[in-house]
Amino acid sequence: xxxxxxxxxxxEPSPVEGKYVYCIIRNDRSKEFGEIGIGSGSxxxxxxxxxxxxxxxxxxxxxxxxxxxxxxxxxxxxxxxMREFTLIPMSFGTVFRSENDVLALLKSTYQAFTDxxxxxxxxxxxxxxxxxxxxxxxxxxxxxxxxxxxxxxxITRNAASSTYFARMQLGRLVExxxxxxxxxxxxDIHEQLxxxxxxxxxxxxxxDRMILNAAFLVDRKDEKSFDEKVKAISLQYxxxxxFKYTGPWPPYNFVNIKLKLEKAT
Amino acid sequence: xxxLTNILLAPFLGPVWGTKWTLDKVDRVVREELTxxxxxxxxxxxxxxxxxxxxxxxxxYVRREAEIMQRLxxxxxxRERFGMATSGGPVRVAERGESE
Numbered sequence: 001x002x003x004x005x006x007x008x009x010x011x012e013p014s015p016v017e018g019k020y021v022y023c024i025i026r027n028d029r030s031k032e033f034g035e036i037g038i039g040s041g042s043x044x045x046x047x048x049x050x051x052x053x054x055x056x057x058x059x060x061x062x063x064x065x066x067x068x069x070x071x072x073x074x075x076x077x078x079x080x081x082m083r084e085f086t087l088i089p090m091s092f093g094t095v096f097r098s099e100n101d102v103l104a105l106l107k108s109t110y111q112a113f114t115d116x117x118x119x120x121x122x123x124x125x126x127x128x129x130x131x132x133x134x135x136x137x138x139x140x141x142x143x144x145x146x147x148x149x150x151x152x153x154x155i156t157r158n159a160a161s162s163t164y165f166a167r168m169q170l171g172r173l174v175e176x177x178x179x180x181x182x183x184x185x186x187x188d189i190h191e192q193l194x195x196x197x198x199x200x201x202x203x204x205x206x207x208d209r210m211i212l213n214a215a216f217l218v219d220r221k222d223e224k225s226f227d228e229k230v231k232a233i234s235l236q237y238x239x240x241x242x243f244k245y246t247g248p249w250p251p252y253n254f255v256n257i258k259l260k261l262e263k264a265t
Numbered sequence: 266x267x268x269l270t271n272i273l274l275a276p277f278l279g280p281v282w283g284t285k286w287t288l289d290k291v292d293r294v295v296r297e298e299l300t301x302x303x304x305x306x307x308x309x310x311x312x313x314x315x316x317x318x319x320x321x322x323x324x325x326y327v328r329r330e331a332e333i334m335q336r337l338x339x340x341x342x343x344r345e346r347f348g349m350a351t352s353g354g355p356v357r358v359a360e361r362g363e364s365e
Binding site for chain 2: 018061062063064065066067068091093094095096097101104105108109129131204206207210242244259260261262263264
């Protein structure tokens with residue numbers, strides 16, 4: 001693109017400036033969070049209504065694709081805000097046409113936001129995804145389960161004569177033992193984390209290696225204990241499971257306010 | 266006219282009705298498929314996990330992410346065409362929302 005063309009392109013987007021909303025916080029003064037906004041790193045600031053504020057940046061009226069770059073920008077703002085405030089995260093990609101529309105949101109949802117902010121005061125979220133190594137789990141099952149070990153030995157010894165049905169039965173026993181093991185691991189891990197978390201939520205697992213995809217709501221004062229506990233558990237299961245531990249996050253999985261929004265045309 | 270018409274048309278009545286019903290049903294199934302972004306979002310999450318686990322590199326991620334974004338945009342277009350809610354784009358507080 002030649003400079004002349006890019007200059008034209010820069011003029012062309014509609015002059016209407018929208019507001020991209022990242023989260024809602026409790027703060028009655030205006031506040032700046034730096035030039036970290038989604039899109040082009042625009043200024044992130046607050047729009048206040050009474051003691052509530054929406055954290056926003058100016059944006060052209062566009063639909064943001066949930067690309068990694070955009071999602072990370074959205075999350076980075078929330079992480080920055082979270083260092084100082086308890087926040088209610090907005091869904092990715094929420095754009096309002098004007099400051100007045102943002103004020104209308106704060107006004108109409110004031111009570112629900114206030115209640116949730118009270119509930120989420122000093123709470124943070126951690127993500128825990130657990131994947132297993134199938135081969136290692138199978139090996140552990142064969143070691144610990146007498147019936148399976150015996151059947152397997154038998155099939156190996158009589159490789160030529162062992163029946164299709166014996167193999168089928170072995171497969172079925174292993175499958176059942178694996179499901180049982182998965183449940184046992186997940187229950188044990190939840191149990192161990194219960195005392196250091198306020199709530200947990202299990203999401204749908206991704207792919208066929210994952211046995212747990214959970215979010216934990218943790219009191220800030222328990223952050224260190226939670227952290228240590230997760231590390232201890234991952235050591236305990238080191239040989240069998242892989243832990244993907246992330247956070248602290250805003251309470252993405254524990255806030256569910258159904259906003260009554262409609263398309264702004 | 267009378268008898269001939271009946272003979273000519275009669276065999277068609279059944280199948281025509283049948284076809285219409287099937288088309289309606291197909292239409293509904295197709296519409297659901299065209300407007301459902303759940304599997305696409307699952308693909309996106311699976312892709313992210315692959316990157317995190319080091320199973321694919323950055324270039325591969327970017328390439329496949331672009332494909333997924335294209336699919337998401339297509340679903341969004343279909344949803345708009347069918348007058349369904351879409352995520353993203355400008356919103357405002359619904360006028361006929363809950364009273365305070």
